[in-house]
Amino acid sequence: MMSDEYLVECNIDDDDDDEDEDKDDDVKEMHPSPPPPPQFSSTPSLTWGEIRDPCGINKHLKIEFSDVLAEPVSTHSYDRVWVYSGIGFESTRLWGYRCLTALCAVPLSCLCGCLFALLACMHIWCVMPCIQVCHSCLPCVRSLWMSAVNIFIAPFCTSVARCCSGVYVVFSKE
Structure with missing residues (x-):
């Protein structure tokens, strides 16, 4: 199934018949070709390599100035102060992130790669070999465990249950 970005709209004009009568039959009007698919386009657009969070892992980090700072209706600072504060916030957030990633991104990505x-x-x-060994040995261990339970634990629990079956607890208020 193709996504909508690969679909190209083709307009068919039925009004061209009137114009063709006026023109020579050998010469037809040239319509511009539809745009090429994004992978063949020379114009810059967001491609898969440029989408850096395709799974939306960091949706919660889309923070703007209005998400952090807001003035109530009753108190307002000067308009210029508010505008310059917004510019300062956005610039500091953007350049701070860029500087920190320039310093930390490559070493941390190498560390994460080594960890993974x-x-x-x-x-x-x-892990998987241990799990596979347990799966292959489990039937033997299960039969041994069931035998031990049936020989030792089940008779003991049955005797305790028979002993305690004659005990009655009565609560009374005195």
């Missing part, structure tokens, strides 16, 4: 590689290695070579 370690987790994948541990999962593939340690």
Whole structure:
């Protein structure tokens, strides 16, 4: 199934018949071609590589000035102060993020890559083999466990239940 961004609208004009009578039959009006699909377009547009949060993991970080600071109707600062505060907030947020990512992004991405590689290695070579061994040995262990329960624990619990079955507890108010 194709997404809507790959669909191209083609307009068909029936009014061209009137204009064709006036023109020579060999010469027809050239309509501009439809735009190319985004992957073949030379104009810059958001492509898959430019969408940096395709799964929406960080939707909660879309913070604007009005999400953080707001003045009630009863008290207002000067208009210029409010405008410059907004500009200062947005600029500091943007450039602070850029500077921090310039310093921290590459080392942290390498650290996260090593961590996920370690987790994948541990999962593939340690965890899954242990789980598979347990699954293959579990029927034997299950039969041994059921035998132990039926030989030792079940008779003990049955005797305790028979002993306690004759005990009656009566509550009375004195």
